[in-house]
Amino acid sequence: MDTDEVPRAAADRVYAHVKTGILDRSLPGGRLLTEGEIAGAVGVSRTPVREGLLRLQAEGLVHLIPKRGALVVPVSPAEVEDVLEARELVEVHTAARAWPHRAQLAAELEPWLQRMEAAADAGDTWAFATADRAFHATVVGAAGNAVLTALHDSLRDRQMRMGVANVHGSAERVALALADHHRLRELLLGEDPQAWLDLVRSHVRAAADRLRAVRP
Known part of the structure; x- marks a missing residue:
């Protein structure tokens, strides 16, 4: 391996x-992470810790505090609404652009449906x-933009940390989501x-409503 790598x-x-940790919420919003804590958990020195945290700060997931560490940025109600609105705009627009490629897209979606079914069966x-x-x-990728x-x-990263897994916290919700995808x-x-x-x-809006309902 090259030394730079x-x-x-x-x-x-x-x-x-x-x-x-941020996306699965084992590192919740408001948690202060120290460089030493992260270095110990990952098994690296502090220099790559700083580099990794800088990338996360650029994505809006953490806020670096000099000499203290990194604060996991809490999710505000305004961010929830902004993300949900933006997701609907992107998904509806790209769905329209993807329609001419619908036969290929349908084939590409089948494996993900199978994984959803397997995950539903396993709870x-x-x-x-x-x-x-x-x-x-x-679907979004099929639009070619x-x-x-x-x-x-x-947007989906940001939505995952809002607790999107909790949206599918009941068998009824899973069944509804799976039926929509089919x-x-x-x-x-x-x-x-x-x-x-x-x-x-309607699917994106329903998912947004379910997320609002399970938000703490």
Whole structure:
């Protein structure tokens, strides 16, 4: 491995470790993380810790406090509404752009539906939320706009830390979400673009309402 790649790999590990904790909320908003704590958990020196935290600060997930560490940025009610509004705009727009590629898209969505079903059967809400995210990311990616794809990924990161896994906390919610995703794929096999867009919009709005309901 190139000598420059060693610290970069260590910083990547720090970034992934802390980000995962923020998204699954094992590192909740308002938690102060010290460089020493993170270095010990990941098994690296403090230099890559700083580099990893700088990346997370650029994504708005932490706020660096000189000589103290990094504060996990709490989620405000305003951020929740901003993220949900932006997600609807991106998903409906990209769904329209993806429609001409619907046959290929339908095929690409099938594996994610299977993973959602497996996660539902296992009662694994985090795996279900992860597969749900990948399903939607596949639709957004089919529009072919790299900027919107990156924006959507960022929005879903922010939504994950709002407790999106809790949205699927009951068998009834899982069943409703799974039925919606099956219907979305079925519409891609038809010839009604308006029905497709209407369901994308209503599905995203329903998910947003469920998230608002489970927010602490």
